[in-house]
Amino acid sequence: MTDSISTTQSLSRESGVELDLLAREERITPVPLWRVRVKLWWRSARQNAAIFADNKIGLLGLAIILLFGVMALAHPILMATVWDARTYDPITGYSFDELRQPAPPSARHLLGTDPLGRDVLSQLMYSTRNEFILGLLAALITVTIATTIGATTAYFGGVYDMIFMRVADLIIMTPAISLLIVMCALFNPDLPQLAVVIGILSGFGGTTIIIKSQALSIRVKPFIEAAKVAGGGHRHIIMTHILPNLLPFSFLYMMFGVTAAIFSEATLSFFGLLNVRMSWGIMIFTAQAAGYLLSGVEYWWLLIPAGASITLLCSAFYLVGRALDEVVNPRLRKR
Amino acid sequence: MTNEQMGKWQTLFHPSDPCPRFPDPYLEFRMTHTDPLVTVEHLQKYYPVNQGLFAQTRHYIHAVDDLSFQIGRGESLGLVGESGCGKTTTGKLLVKLIDPTKGHIYLGSNGSQTDIAPLKGAAVKQFRRRVQMIFQDPYESMNPRLTIYDTVAEPLVVQGIGTVIEREERVAEMLALVGLTPPASFLFRFPHELSGGQRQRVAIARALVVQPKFVVADEPTSMLDVSIRTGVMHLMSNLARRLDVTYLYITHDLAVARYMCHRIAVMYLGKMVELAETEELLQHPQHPYTKALLASVPVPDPSIKRQAAEIKGGIPTPINPPAYCRFYERCLIATARCRDDAHPPLADKGNGHSVACYAV
Numbered sequence: 001m002t003d004s005i006s007t008t009q010s011l012s013r014e015s016g017v018e019l020d021l022l023a024r025e026e027r028i029t030p031v032p033l034w035r036v037r038v039k040l041w042w043r044s045a046r047q048n049a050a051i052f053a054d055n056k057i058g059l060l061g062l063a064i065i066l067l068f069g070v071m072a073l074a075h076p077i078l079m080a081t082v083w084d085a086r087t088y089d090p091i092t093g094y095s096f097d098e099l100r101q102p103a104p105p106s107a108r109h110l111l112g113t114d115p116l117g118r119d120v121l122s123q124l125m126y127s128t129r130n131e132f133i134l135g136l137l138a139a140l141i142t143v144t145i146a147t148t149i150g151a152t153t154a155y156f157g158g159v160y161d162m163i164f165m166r167v168a169d170l171i172i173m174t175p176a177i178s179l180l181i182v183m184c185a186l187f188n189p190d191l192p193q194l195a196v197v198i199g200i201l202s203g204f205g206g207t208t209i210i211i212k213s214q215a216l217s218i219r220v221k222p223f224i225e226a227a228k229v230a231g232g233g234h235r236h237i238i239m240t241h242i243l244p245n246l247l248p249f250s251f252l253y254m255m256f257g258v259t260a261a262i263f264s265e266a267t268l269s270f271f272g273l274l275n276v277r278m279s280w281g282i283m284i285f286t287a288q289a290a291g292y293l294l295s296g297v298e299y300w301w302l303l304i305p306a307g308a309s310i311t312l313l314c315s316a317f318y319l320v321g322r323a324l325d326e327v328v329n330p331r332l333r334k335r
Numbered sequence: 336m337t338n339e340q341m342g343k344w345q346t347l348f349h350p351s352d353p354c355p356r357f358p359d360p361y362l363e364f365r366m367t368h369t370d371p372l373v374t375v376e377h378l379q380k381y382y383p384v385n386q387g388l389f390a391q392t393r394h395y396i397h398a399v400d401d402l403s404f405q406i407g408r409g410e411s412l413g414l415v416g417e418s419g420c421g422k423t424t425t426g427k428l429l430v431k432l433i434d435p436t437k438g439h440i441y442l443g444s445n446g447s448q449t450d451i452a453p454l455k456g457a458a459v460k461q462f463r464r465r466v467q468m469i470f471q472d473p474y475e476s477m478n479p480r481l482t483i484y485d486t487v488a489e490p491l492v493v494q495g496i497g498t499v500i501e502r503e504e505r506v507a508e509m510l511a512l513v514g515l516t517p518p519a520s521f522l523f524r525f526p527h528e529l530s531g532g533q534r535q536r537v538a539i540a541r542a543l544v545v546q547p548k549f550v551v552a553d554e555p556t557s558m559l560d561v562s563i564r565t566g567v568m569h570l571m572s573n574l575a576r577r578l579d580v581t582y583l584y585i586t587h588d589l590a591v592a593r594y595m596c597h598r599i600a601v602m603y604l605g606k607m608v609e610l611a612e613t614e615e616l617l618q619h620p621q622h623p624y625t626k627a628l629l630a631s632v633p634v635p636d637p638s639i640k641r642q643a644a645e646i647k648g649g650i651p652t653p654i655n656p657p658a659y660c661r662f663y664e665r666c667l668i669a670t671a672r673c674r675d676d677a678h679p680p681l682a683d684k685g686n687g688h689s690v691a692c693y694a695v
Contacts, residue, residue: 033499036523040482222476229430230490230541231463240489244480 048327058323064316068128068309075125088119090126090278095119102292105301112301114283115290124305127279131313134195134265139257141199142207143250149204150211151242154219155234164208171205177267184273191276194268198261207253211246218245248328255321259314266310280306370444371405372549372581373429378402378438380424384654396653398424400605401438403681406549408444411575411582413596413613415589415628417650421605422585426551429583430468431459442466442549464494467542471554473534477526483510484522487541494545509540512577514570532563539571543578551583556591568594589632593617598687601625604653604661607681611688621690623666660693668694 052058079085087093094117095101097108101117111120153161183189183197218224219242227237268274269281272289276282287293287302296303379402381395399421406412414422427433429440431451441448442465454462467490470476477486487506491497497505503522510518513536526534535555542550552571556564572595575582584595592599593613600610601624609622620626627646634641648665660666660673672693673679681689 040523222470222472223478225432226470226476228432229463229468230493231460232493236493241478
């Protein structure tokens with residue numbers, strides 16, 4: 001029988017010698033392994049960046065995030081150089097040049113002043129940093145908890161799985177905002193504390209279930225069985241096979257988590273429940289407390305900058321998340 | 336020579352192939368000097384069918400029911416049957432991916448047999464060096480985020496065999512051995528960059544890298560193109576001889592089994608109904624189910640008129656099957672005894688041919 005496969009020839013040539021087919025003197029890989037790995041990682045990062053860049057909406061989101069990042073970084077520089085602390089400090093400043101507070105936008109105050117005579121643009125830029133810290137910290141805690149629990153519950157199942165899933169059900173059933181309001185009224189947390197609470201609530205709640213469902217679809221793949229047959233223990237399988245396939249999704253839900261955290265913070269600040277001196281929510285709260293909430297058209301600079309910033313930054317993270325979804329989820333790609 | 340002279344089953348392959356199986360010069364030696372490598376005794380695997388959270392489980396799927404057989408050292412045993420007959424479950428039981436409900440699996444020959452069921456921890460790891468598995472789907476049996484090197488080296492890494500450089504060399508040797516040459520050009524590719532046949536070769540390399548003595552091959556060629564299939568089968572039988580590997584070859588394709596296996600076991604609904612040497616089984620099938628199975632093989636020659644399969648009805652459910660012969664409802668030669676007695680045991684009918692049937 002004719003067999004065109006070249007294997008036969010190569011096998012017959014090396015007959016008799018078991019597993020010693022290559023000359024020892026030539027190293028198989030001329031470069032060290034880690035350098036190859038870095039190269040591979042770099043190559044896949046470049047490919048993913050190209051897919052991401054194809055998505056114009058994602059780029060828009062990224063641009064908005066970068067814009068806010070520049071704002072956050074520019075504030076301390078401006079305070080140190082151009083802006084006088086007595087006039088422009090976001091919390092203690094007072095604009096003595098204006099006759100009436102709140103003053104409409106002018107060359108001196110690009111976004112006007114608030115009812116207490118403070119510069120709105122300075123407040124806006126000062127708050128941006130806090131929003132970033134809160135959003136990213138809360139999202140990081142969320143996905144750390146959710147990925148750990150999701151991967152392990154999907155892998156082990158049984159009672160362990162049931163406990164965490166019932167906890168998640170409980171958290172999903174509880175309306176998060178009202179729970180946060182009660183909690184803030186009782187404990188008056190500051191931003192990092194709030195980030196931890198939001199992170200824990202979301203991490204044990206909805207995000208866990210989403211990530212676990214992803215982990216379940218990985219857990220039934222034959223390569224998990226293959227790893228078991230290879231002799232891999234639970235830790236090896238979770239760390240080498242489940243987590244690397246899960247992390248892109250974790251990163252994706254981190255983006256969505258930022259949105260949720262910023263939104264919760266704005267809501268709580270608006271009710272004056274947070275131990276925070278300045279934030280976008282507090283800017284709206286100040287306008288509301290001084291009675292300007294219902295004359296939003298006339299005194300637009302009190303409401304629109306903060307409101308638009310919350311909307312823009314939240315949607316920017318969401319848009320980036322959607323674009324990342326396309327990167328980690330090949331079925332969603334248009335090509 | 337006409338087709339009639341060649342006999343009915345010669346046409347499993349194209350009639351111009353005189354001997355479809357790769358010729359094995361050591362076969363005679365092996366078959367006479369064989370001692371068992373794997374011994375399976377009364378193996379059972381029942382899956383409970385849950386009816387509710389607090390309901391007591393009363394129903395079981397009898398996936399594998401009372402299987403007993405031996406696989407000789409260097410032999411390759413084919414496990415043939417239709418979908419859902421328990422072939423894959425048997426394979427997974429033998430590599431300890433799942434634990435049996437009852438029964439024993441012994442590894443090793445008469446002097447030093449080890450029961451694999453009670454193995455725990457480090458002993459399992461040791462066991463994994465001796466027994467490996469090749470999976471059906473080459474597209475799903477590899478982690479898409481690991482390179483070929485990482486995939487093939489995984490058994491070495493988790494077993495803690497060798498240093499990094501030794502592993503690299505070993506992996507490259509294995510890749511060369513399965514025909515992926517030059518190995519250096521394959522080491523740091525990802526599975527999605529390879530074709531189906533190449534992936535299956537990687538899967539074979541990965542299974543054989545720890546130099547196991549026994550490999551369960553779960554339909555390794557069924558997902559491959561027919562054009563690639565022969566090459567992979569050829570490679571597997573070649574490696575078996577070179578590396579002294581024993582196969583349990585699970586397949587639903589009788590032509591593949593004929594090519595690869597020294598003996599063939601036919602399974603039906605969790606029971607083994609017939610076991611014989613390949614040509615003996617194909618030329619002189621005795622169990623009515625085997626006969627029907629062989630009659631269903633398509634013949635690549637329009638001038639041959641196939642006989643209708645001697646079978647009736649469809650596959651009954653494996654949930655709580657009756658105590659009498661599993662094949663009774665579909666059998667055309669069944670007698671009253673088949674209905675009254677328990678499922679027939681696998682009885683030796685001479686010539687190494689065992690059949691589980693009262694009527695033959």
